[in-house]
Amino acid sequence: MAERVQFNLERMVPALMDLINRGLFTKEEVKKIVEKRKSFESRISRRIPQKIDYLRYIEYEMSLDSLRKLRKARLAGENAKTISESDYAGNKRIFELFKRATNKFKGDVRLWIQYIDFAKKVKANNILSGIFVQAIQFHPTKATLWILAASWEYETNANIGAARGKYILMQRALRINPENKLLWHEYFRLELLYVEKIKIRRRILGIDEKSIEKEEAMEVDEEKTEDDGNVIRLPTITGEMVQDWNNESKERKTVDTLEKSSANALKEGINPILRGLLAKIVYNNAIQAIPNDLEFRAGFVNIYRIFTDVEEGCKHVFDTIMRDMATSPKARAYLAERHLFETTVDNTQTGSEKAEESEESKYISVSDPRFVTAIRACVADFEVAVEELTSPEMWMLYVEFLTNWKETVSEENLKLYLTKLLQKTFKACQKKGLVSEKVYEIWIKQLQSENNNLQAQEVAKKAVKAFPQNANLWTYRIDLAQVEGGKDESQQALYKKALEKNPASYTMWSSYNDWIMRQWELKTFSTEETNQIYTDAGFTITQLLPSVTLSTNDRNKIKDLIMSSHVKWASRASGIEGARATYKSIIKNMYPTFAFFKTCLAIEEEESKEHDTSSEAEQLYDMATRMDGDKEDIYLSYIAYLRSQKKFDKANHIYKKAIKEVPDREKFDVLCSV
Structure with missing residues (x-):
């Protein structure tokens, strides 16, 4: 070396x-x-x-x-x-x-x-x-x-x-x-x-079609201009000249014909290369190699929009999508939206600038006069698509399209047009029995935005009946249960039904937990009633969720939410003594996780600012270490706590106990030394 x-x-x-x-x-x-x-x-x-x-x-x-x-x-x-x-x-x-x-x-x-x-x-x-x-x-x-x-x-x-x-x-x-x-x-x-x-x-040389047409138009204008003495007139072609040309040799005529055909071949409208033939061939080969990929094909349209005179090329892409993916709801939705795509490009920009401009102005501006015509064309295509494809997904894409543009436009007449169209679409979709969960959610939100809460309540009832396992729809129904003039069960009864249908839904339990706290703060429930509701909820999640003794992430997440909320509420309602009585009862009867113990320890830590709570904290750690499963985090927290309390002898004792139970002693030693 x-x-x-x-x-x-x-x-x-x-x-x-x-x-x-x-x-x-x-x-x-x-x-x-x-x-x-x-x-x-x-x-x-x-x-x-x-x-x-x-x-x-x-x-x-x-x-x-x-x-x-x-x-x-x-x-x-x-x-x-x-x-x-x-x-x-x-x-x-x-x-x-x-x-x-x-x-x-x-x-x-x-x-x-x-x-x-x-x-x-x-x-x-x-x-x-x-x-x-x-x-x-x-x-x-x-x-x-x-x-x-x-x-x-x-x-x-x-x-x-x-x-x-x-x-x-x-x-x-x-x-x-x-x-x-x-x-x-x-x-x-x-x-x-x-x-x-x-x-x-x-274009720079002036031999493109637009320049030639402009030049020819100028020549016609010049011919129409009156002779004012400042114009030099070219000699006109006489009959004798035509006769002389007819008498020329066949070879000369052939040369003239060849020159004319060569000139025609260079015209953009005739020359297939300048009309994008090679790009079209590349595209055709691409979709043979990667068939039935809508996003892939849409990428070619995005590239087309960076350049000029690409209407024919874009149309070819759209035609092939219709030919190959006519039964795909997403493809039909894309084709319906194409009328709103903006195709104008600033030719003075570089390629990357054009790409950014094209992405920013993907759609025609809502203030553009073309917008109304374009959106009507989109609606017409969507109407055909939902008739030909009788699928919930197609209706959902149509509803999402109308909803998005309704929220985008600001002109009152146009907004009213889209609102009426949405109402008509919801009813048509329901009549065909093709309302999906997503459409129900959009429908309810749409009615709420129009302050039509009574109708929203009726739609929410139908929604949970059709999709009882959808927690979001249950949340909408429960929120609408107390609408003035409406008829529905109490929120507490609805929560009971919703949780029976969705025992493993964190969204449902989170909504229920917020509702309990809100009712207590509003004094709808007394302290005793709230405590009983939380206790019943704790037993419910322990009994209804699968595997009472075997830990799962989803189950633990819900248990942590309810049990930790119960202890926090008890601390607020009855102080530290109420919190201790609550967490001891939960530990004894409901198999909590280490996250729950962390909540309890945080409450004890807050109390330690005024009183010595070390014995309660150590008792909590001792109970946590007796839990089954991975104990590394528990022991690490316990040892760190004892060191912070300067109880080094007990910390060493817990360390010796820990190394007998943790699966990876070397890793544990490294974490302990940090």
Whole structure:
């Protein structure tokens, strides 16, 4: 290893001497550079080198070369213009370090990307080509590397050969990774970008269709202009000229015909390449490789919207979605919404700016006159879809569409139109018996927003009857139970039914717990009644939830909520004595978890600010350690508490007891020492 380090250091001598001779660095500075490099070389020459050592070495060399450039810029005279070995030795060394690093860590894609970024930064195009070849050779399934290579080939080497190279790269990438969505989208984007650049050039030269049409219109206007003496008239074509042309040879006529056909072929409206034929072919191949993926196909529409004159291409994508996914509710909803997609693009922006603009303005603005026409077209398509696809999901997507836009628009007539349409849709959906849980939730919220609580109560009754296991629907019904003028059971009776139907629902128990506390605060329930309700709830969750003795996460979460809330309430209602009586009863009868003990200990800790509660706290810890299951957390907390109370002898005693019961003694020792 020492010989290799010495060899590498000796290779640096000519460049270092050049730095001294040109006055860029002093001898002392060069000596420090050598020491620093020797240290780095020793680290990366170890039997098992670390990637961080290579990166630190590279970072040091980059900083050193930046300093060299700054000092050279300050030089005056001929010495500043002279190019010598030290001018390119820095980059050469960095490239060598990257090469050694990637040889050691071939599987690190991020390291390869850093290597590529540096080569791009210093514009080392010849080296960069080889880096891409090596990186792709080691990582043929990494789409990012293929895309970087193709983009660099196209953007940096802007010529026909490079463009062909781009296509070859993308085609090779797709042969290896035919199901990679990112590669298909990038290939598609590059094809459109190539055509877009051609169109821009034609526009600049004035040979695009719009420019020609404008020029022809100007010529017609000129012909209509009266002769005021300032206009030079071109000679008109006479009958004799036409006769002379007819008498010309067949060869001349053939040449003229060929010239005319060539000119026609260059027209954007006729030329299939300029109309996006290649992009369409890429898309067709993509959906064969990855069929029936709506999100994948929608990605092509998003890319289309970055460019100009893409209505025909977007229509092709929409047509294929309808052809292949006509029975998919999500696909039909996407097709219905397409009328609201915004397609206008600012051509002065760059590609990335266009992408951001397109994403921000995905839909037509609600203030745009086109919006009303577009949303009516969407509604018409949705109406057809819900008739053809008799599924709850299709109706749900339609309802969500109407609800979202109703909340978005501010114009009163439009909001009223969407509200009436929503009411009609809810009733039609109910008539067909296709109301889903989500639609019921939206329906109830919609009625509540319109202050139509009586109807909302009736809908909530039907909802829980249709979906008794949905906790959210039960919550809506319970909240609406006390509507003035309505007829329903008491909230307490409804909670009892809801919890019988949903014994393992944390949402339901959380709602019930909040309701109990609210009733006590409102003095609807007395302290004795509240205590009894909490006690009954504790027994209920212990009996109804599966496995009384076996712990489960869902069961524990509900138990912690109710039992901890019971103790907290007891502390508020009856002080520390009431809290202690409550938690002792719970520990004795209801199999609490360690989280419950933490709640009790927190209450004791608060009490300890005024009175000594160490005996109660230790008693709680002792009871907690007798629980089954993983005891690491319990023992760690207990030992930490005893140390905080300066009871080191008892802490050691508990530690000895703990190491006999915890599964991983080494891990426990580490945690204890923290």
